[in-house]
Amino acid sequence: MAAALAALGRAAGLAAGPGRLLRACGATCAAEGGLARRLSSAERPKRPLTAYFRFVSERQGPLRRQHPEMSNTELVKKLAGDWRELPASQKQVYEEARKADWRTYEEQLAAYKAQLTPAQAAALKEERRKRLAKRRSFRKKRELTVLGKPKRPRSGFNIFVSENFQKSVGVSPAAKLKQLFETWQNLPSSEKQPYLQLAEDDKIRYENEIKSWEAKMAELGRQDLIRSKEQQPKKKTAETVQEADRAKAPLRGKKAILKLKKSEE
Structure with a gap:
């Protein structure tokens, strides 16, 4: 489901925030006084869907049942096109729902962060930095491939x-x-x-x-x-x-x- 939503977001030129992967703080936490409780992504509040992804999650099921012959690519293009043609007044309904969920998310996230030890918070920050750097590197390589950059010489x-x-x-x-x-x-x-x-x-x-x-x-x-x-x-x-x-x-x-x-x- 997450992968499908990500593909739909790319087709529409929009992005929904990815879920945060949390890992154990490991030796750093141990050094500060005992083994820390392991963290998991299930414990962290999930970022709310954007207005576009709310639209997608609502429409993709009925659209798939109505057109079972559609490929995933065709389905993505159809939903992206429907969103672009949606009147602003209808888009606003999805946006208001996003804002309401976002306020709840911020409250839950603040409570979650408050229970973290300094070592856990530092470990999660470093994990996020590495994940974003890896994502930027992947996008850069993909762009160069699309642009046809020659392969480097072999030794x-x-x-x-x-x-x-x-x-x-x-x-x-x-x-x-x-x-x-x-x-x-x-x-x-x-x-x-x-x-x-x-x-x-x-x-x-x-x-x-x-x-x-x-x-x-x-x-x-x-x-x-x-x-x-x-x-x-x-x-x-x-x-x-x-x-x-x-x-x-x-x-x-x-x-x-x-x-x-x-x-x-």
């Missing part, structure tokens, strides 16, 4: 992994990656060279594509997406490129292993 180690991952030995992806990382470190320079050359070719591909893409962004007035001169790579010789790739490969390998391990936990 020699990345190419080596992609070619050998399936046949590598390991009971898990993390184990396979660790084994490939060790193999790469012990690989003779002559055997690394083809991968390093492919990486260099990919860098050239990326630079050509990113320059063309940035020119298009400039035409669209999106200078905020264009790299500054400091961010643009300096010209390098083949030797310095290989040296840099050899230096970075172990670090990239370790980061990839840690990322895979974290995803498996």
Whole structure:
């Protein structure tokens, strides 16, 4: 239900506040005097629906029953269109209901916050900051994908992994990656060279594509997406490129292993 409402909100160009996910304050609370009571999202008052989402929750059931052949996308567009065409006087009814619920919500939220310890309040604030940062990052990546930003070049180690991952030995992806990382470190320079050359070719591909893409962004007035001169790579010789790739490969390998391990936990 929440996911469906979120999709409907995006279609109408509106937003309803997401519910707050609350977690245990953990070690911070323990340090201030005993293990604190665990918090859950069910304990925190829920933010009231916006006027638009009230309209959606009221209309989507009857509309679905009336038009069972409609896809979810068509249903979203239909409801968004109906809302835009709704007379202001009828929209006001939903808005007044929202205001009434909002007053109740603020009272309940104040009472809820009053029972939190300073450590709990700090932990929840930090959780919200991380959640919002993650959401902004996701939206940014999605926007760049829609705008067709070229994929970043791969390193020699990345190419080596992609070619050998399936046949590598390991009971898990993390184990396979660790084994490939060790193999790469012990690989003779002559055997690394083809991968390093492919990486260099990919860098050239990326630079050509990113320059063309940035020119298009400039035409669209999106200078905020264009790299500054400091961010643009300096010209390098083949030797310095290989040296840099050899230096970075172990670090990239370790980061990839840690990322895979974290995803498996």
